[in-house]
Amino acid sequence: MKLSIVESLARIPMAEWNRLAGDNPFISHAFLSALEDHQSIGNGTQWEPRYVVGYQNGQLVAAVPMYLKHDSWGEFVFDWAWASAYERHGLAYYPKLVIAAPYTPVPGPRLLLAERNDSQAAAEIIEYILAYAEREQVSSLHCLFLDTFDNQQLDQPALMARSDTQYHWLNHDYETFDDFLAQLSSRHRKKIKRERRRITEADISVTLLHGDEISDEQWHHFYRFHRKTYLKRGHQTPFTIDFFREIGRTMAANIVMVCAQKNGQAVAAALNFVNSEALYGRYWGCRDDYHSLHFEVCYYRAIDYCIAQRLKRFEAGAQGEHKLVRGFYPTTTHSRHWIAHPGFRDAIQKAVNYESQDLARYQAMLSRYLPYKQQPT
Missing domain, CATH: 3.40.630.30 (Gcn5-related N-acetyltransferase (GNAT))
Structure with missing residues (x-):
């Protein structure tokens, strides 16, 4: 597979991209192209496209919606404290790389593959992206709102795991x-x-x-x-x-x-x-x-x-404890993070570990306040 970076979705035919994206609306060609067309993302904005594309025998077989970011707005996985710590130590946190659906806290596929469960292709893409991050000398790489397959593929020592809570209604x-x-x-x-x-x-x-x-x-x-x-x-x-x-x-x-x-x-x-x-x-x-x-x-x-x-479900957006008493279940979301600086990598990993412990206690507490007479089957 030959991997490269493309800086506009206009260079990728809609049918080829959508064949990999499936029916998730927020990584569809139409959604991402509209963001580009109307300057929500693109060169000169805070979301500069760095789409990863992989070709085999002239056919698009892999893609990743990746962006060079100059702030942390529109991500919904909050790293402002990390950026502040960098600034206090005289280091630049931006630019960074983000793999995400822009402005959209909806879990879904991020490693778009012709064969969805192709772990070998996923590993090749991850290796390419990490090498690109090092070559571009960005501070970090953030893979946000991952589905189960992508979270498993990104489970490696270089990428620390982080979780958060959303509220989803289940039918x-x-x-x-x-x-x-x-x-x-x-x-x-x-x-x-x-x-x-x-x-x-x-x-x-x-x-x-x-x-x-x-x-x-x-x-x-x-x-x-x-x-x-x-x-x-x-x-x-x-x-x-x-x-x-x-x-x-x-x-x-x-x-x-x-x-x-x-x-x-x-x-x-x-x-x-x-x-x-x-x-x-x-x-x-x-x-x-x-x-x-x-x-x-x-x-x-x-x-x-x-x-x-x-x-099957209704995902009503990020945050909102008031959703709990209206029948929405606390649901864990997943992200993965690569930090270039060794000292900050260790410090952030410790912080994320404490955060994970707090999240487990928080979700256990939330479950006690579900409004159901008993768990529906």
Whole structure:
């Protein structure tokens, strides 16, 4: 296999890339190309593409979405403390290399292989990437939100393991939302029913649209709400409205928007992505604050959709302990990290070891607060 670096997805035919990427929407050619087309990633941004590609007999047989990063925004595996420690010691933490779906804390494949379980090809790619990292003299390499296969392949001494917690809703073959509620304790069941009633009592209507059903006006409302969410946190969104319009066209089958209206006016919207197995909640925003509207638009309508479409799970994004009492299970996510500096490598490894112990205790505690009467089978 001949491996090399490509700095734009425009140089890789869509069909060839997607044949390796499968149906994960966040590493699809359409999603990554839209990010490039609208300057969310690319040369001159904080995410400079360094796609690893592997060819055999003239055919693309391997690829990796890798980026040269100049900060740590949009990664959701937090290493700000590591960067600060480097700075205090007069060392440069940036640039670094990141293997990830940009701005997207969704676990999935990162070593894209023609034969998904080809451990030999995976080992060859990992060796190439580590050599590239050393040659480019970056401070570090970070492989984020790995699926099970990739995490196993990256299990080697040079790459320290790190874990975190997300909250995923699992579909235990429910036929209706009430079937799901029936699995919860009385207190939690009543709480969710009350939250859903509040939306009706506020005279708010909620509709669900797929990508090809979303009008330009609805994209405009969504984007206005989305920007407001970022501004509340003191940040600008990394996306343009044209980015969303493009994926609405090119990824229509993967887009599910939940829209809320009151008195004929748009008041909130949430954008989800879907594939054959799961629904992924990604972006949300609202015009005004209404009691329980976030839960209805972002969680309960999404659960309704998963049940109706018989999807296995709903991943509602990073963090959020409030999801636990609404039936979301604490779920471990995995990343791997290579640190070039020997002294910092040892120090960070010790910190990650302590972090891992704390995470195990934290997840054990969380499991005691699940709202289910008993674990569904």
